Amino acid sequence: MRLKKIYIIALSVVMLGSCNKKLDELLVNPNSPSPDKASADLFLTQMQLSFANFFDGASSFGMETTRMIVMYGPTYNNAYSPQSFDGVWSTAYTGVLKHANALIPIAESEKKFVNSGMAKTLKAYTMMTLVDLFGDVPFAEANLGSDNTNPVIDKGQDVYAKSVALLDDAIADFNKTPGAYPGTQDLFFGASNAAGAGRWRTAAKLLKLRALSNTRLVDASSKTKIDALLLDADVIASVNSSANDLEFKYSNRQTNPNSRHPRYNGNWTQTGNAGDYMGTYFMWVLVEERGTGVNNDPRTRYYIYRQKTNAASVNVNTSSCSVAPPPPHYPVGMPFCLLLQGYWGRDHGDNSGIPPDGELRSTWGIYPAGGEFDFNQALRVSLNRGGNGAGIQPLWQSAFTEFVKAESALKLGTAGSPRALLESGIRKSIAKVTGFAAAIGSVMPTTDTAFVATPFRINNYVNKVLASYDAAASDDQRLNIIMKEYYIALWGNGIDAINNYRRTGKPDNMQFTRAAAPGSFTRSMLYPATLVNLNLNASQKSGVDVQVFWDNNPPGFIK
């Protein structure tokens, strides 16, 4: 008995020892690698792809509120629930910033300075955009994981200042000689040599210019700073070519993996139904405001594709507004409901039921989503057409630089002639747009001068704009003309559109919401639900009338 007992105990101890080992082994997840396998290049890709998603999401809110595409509203306060912002919020912090933060030390230790510079540049852009959208946001205590599960919210101006400092850090990195270039891992410039690194350096400087312009109302030294930056050789050289345009490039690959522009995916569908509604106002600006037919904006057919070129499908079922009078609060001349020749969109703040009009809606043309050029083909959308979705996210272009300089010259008296910069901006934008098909490797389906932007039409358009500029009676009117052209050029970039609108109040003839009393314009977005609900240091703001730090315009300044 005694021996038996000892034997049993010994056996048990041995068994439990081996069991413990087995229990330890089962702690390791067999489905995923451990974090020590991380790589600066693989993180870089993740950061850039996240960034493209972030830009697309953030840009949507800007395009919707500035009438480029529809905002259903009906009021600004209820146009977006806090949950609407959960996606961009999460993409920013867990997609862009987390991987930027993780790769910077790895890249620096491996002397991959272009990688680290890119991380800093995109991180700065993301942080500034979060401030532009939401105002004050977490930064100093953000992305600490378990060390701080309730990051405090930092003042917008502090975040901006730190972001500008990050851009300076990035410029320093781009000036260093890297151990290796990212090459194809860089989905913006494909930087594989010093010239590629130089493009990033230029981009970082232009983003500094953009930041200075954004904050010019609250920064007394902005004139000095902008003037100084305008003397920078990179900045001067940047406007001479579109090679320095900062843009995320999608490809025409439909599957495995789908690498197309999200707007193309959402609208050029297999079911033949476009998903987005173009804003009635934006299309009106293109096709009617400056004149119709050959007098309209030469970019129109590149920007907007029509599934129908006439009004034959208009009836009460497909367009309930077509049988209604314009709302009484709309001034005479304000666009409402339908436009000429099948430009089918939706009014600002129209939340009525969605009619069966997916095959009728005007949708994204060749620029910037890689859709189809409109030459009156009047075909329903389908899956593989036009540029096949090889579009771009236009973060920054030489045209934008010119418009920023024009605005700054007019309002701050920085270097340059506002009129000349305006003209340059328009021409650069039109050149970018008309050359876009070639740039993405797509063939223009027609050379018919009735449709493409001929030099005659371009000059005609530019002259009309400049004539109205010359006829303008005040700087306010001149600013309106500059900002209107800037607004048109921004197609696809809602972030700068809503920033410009809040900063300048221009264009000043934006369509009103369908409801007479939409409440304050979205001076900043409500905080995301995930922030408010999950972070003890956050609470929802009082409303969308809360202004971001660089917006010192009066309440009710814009509608």
Place this chain on the structure above:
Amino acid sequence: MRKLTLIVCCLLFAIPTVFAQTVVKGRITDADGSPLSGVSVKVAGTQEGTMTANDGTFSLPVKDLNTMLEISYIGYDRLTLKASANMANLSLRQTPGGLQEVVVTAQGIRRDKKALGYAVVSVDKKALELRPEGDVVRLLQGKAPGVDILASSGMSGSGTNIIIRGVNTISGGSTPLFIVDGVPFDASTNSQANFQFGNTTSSRFLDLDPSSIESINVLKGLSATTLYGELGRNGVVMVTTKNSGTRKVNKKLEITVTQSLFVNKVANLPEYQNSYGGGFDQSLGFAFFSNWGAKFKPPGGPYDSVNHPYNTPALNPAFPQFAGQKLAFKPSPSVENFFRTGLIRTTSVGVATSLGANANFNANYTYMDDEGFTPGNRLIKNTFGLGGNAKLSNKFTFAGTFNYAITDFRSPPTSTSFGSNPTTSSIFGNLLYTPRAVDIFDLPYENPLDKSSVYYRPSNDIQHPLWTVNNSFTGQKVNRIFGNMSLKYDITKNWNILYRVGYDQYSDLNFYSQNKGGRVGGSDFTLGMHRTVNGYNTIWDHSVITDYNAELSRDWRLNLTAGANSQERIYEQNGQRSTQQLVYGLFDHDNFIVHDNLSEDGSRLDFKSQFLSLGVFAQANLAFREYLYLSIGGRNSWVSTLESDNRSIFYPSVTASFIPTSAFEGLKSNRMINYLKLRAGYSTSASFGDPYATRPILNINTNQFADRAGTIINSNSIANRLANPNLQPELLQEWEAGIEGKLFDNRFSFDFTYYDRNSKDQILSRDLDPSTGFTETSINAGSVRNKGIEIAAGYTVIRNRNWNWQIDVNYWQNRNKVTLPSDIEQIVIDGFTNEGLFAIDGQPLGVIKAAYTLKDTGTTAVSAKPTGLRIVDGNGNYITSNEIGVIGDPNPDFKMTGISTLSFKGITFRMQWDYTQGGDMLSYTAGSVVGRGLSKDTDFDRVQPLILPGVKQDGSPNDIQTSASQVYFNNLSGFFGMQDLITYDATMIRLRELSLSYSVPANVLSKSPFGAISVTFSGQNLWYNAPNFPKYVNFDPETSSLGVSNVRGLEYLSGPTSKRYGVSVRVSF
């Protein structure tokens, strides 16, 4: 550790053996041949005596063989007889109305029911067999207080929720442990995509065959389940199959054949109005989703007509027959005609035999073909079972069962819908609010040229329901083997040791296949999709258990049980999802262009997960005379999901029971109190959470993007789940106390239980603000406390030679409260972050939070008093909140069941009524059927302007007129964030079961080859009423769009429930 091993060893070996002298030996069984343990065997007129062991045997030293023995056992007739040397085959007859005395408890230990210090519910085969339902768990509905069962939908083969005594955990699982013939049985529901995609998934207890079940015991409290450790924390459903072979048959060979035929019909459809057709604001719009259009011309016509929806330039080549055609604008009963009457056919054959005195053998086979009321939905089950036991020599007993189940289930997909186009293909998504003028059967569903879906909208943006039926398929094919083998060795008469191995292995082929040509869900679906997933599940369970019975003195008896157990669960799956079908109609991955390893919801199809639990346990049961029982038990478990410092835990348990009617003879009187028992217990358990939460990981994203040169870009990312190496187990503690008794000549019986369970240190999947860099993590925080009462009462109204009428009532109420630390505002349990079920401090678990309409808080200029009325905006529409708020509590106030069993000679008439009081449900079926102007609730004069009840923003009464369509569509439908307006109280009453059976009397059959013949007519879910939903929606709240989940209360057009009835005939030879 060493200490514990010592204790176990002591339990195993240190008990001194009791030696017997010259003795009378015997074995006592019940009428069925099952051994009875704890039977008192006494020398008549003395206190000398003994009790039978677990196998029914006893030995008693006596003076000589002329001694008279008195054998007594509560619930059985007393037996007095002369002693003989071998009394091997004594059987006791059950006293009519007596007690079911022996119950199978945790780890298969059979114990006297009176000795148990906790509640246990036994459901006999009579309450399970011959029913039109193949899901054993659904058959338990209402039969056990404290056991809450909810079918996820009315589809045949759909998953079933079972939760015992409320949900104990915020983030963990709540499915109880299933033990079949003593070994664990996987009861999970292996969904391959989240609930939004509507891939209906069966719960794997579907593989059990109800007709092979002998009985089910439900161990509800921790006191009952402590020997199972953490695995038993959610309760244990112990299934004993006929194959376990303990039943002795009287004949050499008994064959039973059962044939059933039932019909399966849709139980609830809205009552639709036939006055108005599609459109808006009374203007005719045939192509509209909504039914707020023109009034139909009176029946008989002439009707208005509309352009035939297929008379379009695009469709003219495909449908030349409709060119230039018009379609009458008249109502048609599309939804009503869509559903079919399914047939349920069950054939079952059982064989039982006793091979001599020491061996039993059992086999059965059942075929079940359950055709759903929804076209395309079908469940076919083939179940085989074999089992038996044999006493090999005097000391060894071998027992084993072997079961093989083939389950084939298919259904069309049922993705969620918010009352507009569904997320992906959904059979119910657009169907239930089909505009009245659209005749589903009159409009061809496919384009004859390319087989793509066509329907009534010119934009062709919704999928024809019949196209979905004919082109979209989901399902699971399961092959499963489960069973056990055990070998018992009787060391002495009172001491035995048992080794048992259990295995449960299945392969589950889960598929979702859809032809190209659909219209919803994006190009991943519309271009065709084929997803196949093979899941392999394995459970190995080994136990060594020793059991010792000792009579310490004349008054004291001791039973000791000790054992060790290891349980390993391995789940491994691999799968592929292919999209872009090349040739229409063929589902083969080769016929698809794009292949991926992610499910449609983005989750990985290839993964494995392994879990190991080791435990040692012991229990001592001490009995004083026949009225005081004490049980002390404990288990120590080591579990693989947590780091080594946190993986070991000890679960103690103490229970006691006291029987005053035995202690004080004077208390007992046949006319008043026959039996009374008081019991109490305290026990603990734990939960270790899901595997792999303690170590950080990287995500691999291959083939993530292709640049313009075609270079494939891969990436790594840091997982959004923050690992927590310090995770501890959740701790559960439960008190329970109860009283049970029999009164008035055993006519009235009752069993009352109160329990209070607190689960602390919850392993929470806590959502993080993404600005932390992560979106979720696992932490220990908060608690969930469940308190409740369970009452089972029965009354025999009539009891005489021919008539018997028994009424049973079960009542259960549970109150549940969440406590969270102050730094956690709330946790989403299920649903969506902006509309879901939440855990919030101080609230019941799973309250519904969503957007809601703003109410007057008395801060306006006109009124300083809060009126609580809803506020309208300048257009007369309600204003929606910016944030989500609590709009309902889905937990019911109480549940009650009444069962009446009336029998006259061989005829038995049985009824079961279930009633649920309270519990809220957010229902998009109700919202969209009313909000889109379809149900009769909207059959009023729609031309009259309406004013929504409420106040304007200045506080004055609302006087802004709007149209009927505006009021219903924009406000009362729930489409625009006014979810409080489509959240209803889900009180319901239901006729769960009705059956009438007739058994041919034995004397009639005595000269025939038949042993028994019976005919049973039965029906399930024959009638129900949920009075607080809109009247004509006829909504049945017994459904959940979340599938199998801890929580309920969200309904996204999950479809109607089923009503089943038919007849069964059983013949035995």
